[in-house]
Amino acid sequence: MGQALLRLAAERGDLSVVAAYSRSQPPQRVIDGVPHFAVGELSGAPEFDVAIDFSLPQGFDPVLALCAARGKALVSGTTGLSSAQNAAINDAANGIAVVWAANYSLGVAVLTELVRRAAAALPGWDCDVVEAHHTRKLDAPSGTALHLGAAAAIGRGEEPHYASLRAGDIVGEHTVQFAAAGERLELIHRATNRDIFARGALEAALRVAHQAPGRYGLAELMFPNL
Template sequence: MNAIPRLLIHGASGRMGLALLRLAAARDDLNVVAAVSRKSPAQRVVDGVPQFAASELSGVPEFDVAIDFSLPEGFDPVLALCAQRGSALVSGTTGLSSEQNRAIEAASQRIAVVWAANYSLGVAVLAELVRRAAAALPAWDCDIVEAHHTRKLDAPSGTALHLGQAVAIGSGRDPHYASLRAGDIVGEHTVQFASAGERLELIHRATNRDIFARGALEAALKVVRQAPGRYGLAELMFPNL
């Protein structure tokens, strides 16, 4: 691997892909060698970054790690390419099938892979704190309240469900969920534990969507130096948590 990891951004024309390109350009610890989008690019090079269509994926230059925020139908080719070339993969593509998850497990025998529904580093820490609180307070009621902008269709959010899994792992019980859709809220998640006479609340508020792209870039820097395997975001970023 080069001293400065070579990065491929897959799903480059999406909201996350554009944020990744913008933020990576301001860093000197990553070198973006290719940007891949579903459609054929209008320009072959934009701001010094070679542009490729998804149909041209096999022809991209060598890279050390790929960040993928695409669609389920675009996930298989980038996973296969990473496995073929021995490159690490960071993916935030949601809606993957059980078969695709099995493919991740198979690929993780050859390459380092991290997949997460949310790349906020704060949420990664929150999930571990929630698991610990649930384990310490297994008899307490637990509710997860999430709030997002009015355009978000799924409810509860994927992050709320992820936090709910942490509750279930810690206490063996499932929480109750409540969802709010209002204005332009980027994302807020409150995990409340309640018993007679007291409540404990753990809260994360996102005020800028760039946090997700920053988290993915940090994950790419970490995972590119790892041995083959499948890594969770908290495990990767905060091994001593």
Template sequence: MGQALLRLAAEQPEQFAVVAAITRKSPPQRVVAGVPHFSASELSAAPAFDVAIDFSLPEGFDPILSLCAERGAALVSGTTGLSDAQQAALQQAATRIAVVWASNFSLGVAVLTELVERAASALQGWDCDIVESHHTQKKDAPSGTALTLGQAAGTAGGDVRYASLRAGDIVGEHTVQFTGLGERIELIHRATNRDIFARGALQAGQRLRGCAPGLYGMRDLLFAG
């Protein structure tokens, strides 16, 4: 994700200026393609920034959240597996800075989530099944995206069931099926390239800049205004 973010941002110099890249271990080169690289232990030395984009591990989440809160900078995070304490810290930081956290930064999934909530609200009493497929190396099941979709359906009154498939090199597929007597609706999203997640995170960062403090979701940014 880090490499995808750097590559896509470099393709849009009029929109994005990357001031630093942070890696878990000491970088083999201090400057790569004009971008200064720092290790996680050097995070405090990073130059000033408007928005940080974080796709790390739970152990790397606390330092970047603290730095953003300290500097008054916005944070876009796709780090999953956060503990209850980390989620509480995220909520607390959102009283001081603008934050967007999402399990999936695909713009298509944001729209799918909106459609699922609307469908569940309109189709009370219908069966709701979410089937997600990913590559064989993905360990968590159901996926974070499936759970987010299920939460949207559940908020609108849906009684959700999940099924997970792990096969080949599938990037990510999510099918939300609503079934009534004599009819069925399927809402499907298929990801064929992981760049969609980096592209969505960059767009989220662009829209988050200048926002008032608060905890935002992708749908908040996508459908605002």
């Protein structure tokens, strides 16, 4: 994701990357015109308007703390966060604008709203969320599956069932199924290229950079009239 963000941001005239940070020491300080640092050097970050974070749960806290200390916006796609980390996001949102999403695909943002509406319209139907990802993905169910399940729970008042598959190099597939006697409704999103997540995160960063403090969802930020 970091490489995709850097590559796609370089193609745009409305964004400027001031620094990139990674878990380990970079092989060189400047790569393609962008200064690179290890996460241990985060406190010395240059001035910025918004930080984009796609790390691991153990790397999330320093980024959130930096944004809160400097009063800058944060866009994060780090999944597997603890309840304490989620509480910290809500805390920080009192002073800065924060976007957190399990999936930055704009299609998934729309799918989430469709799932909520379908669940509300079909309260007596069985509901299942099935997700498939590549073999290297650690968390199961995926953060996106849990996010879709939460939308279904809002609509129908109870959690759906989950199923997870890990195979090959699947980028990401999510199916939300509603079933009753004699019929079945499926809402499906398939990702075939990881660039969609980077593009969504960059769009979210542009929109949230100068927003008032608060915690924003991707759909409400990108599609306020949905």
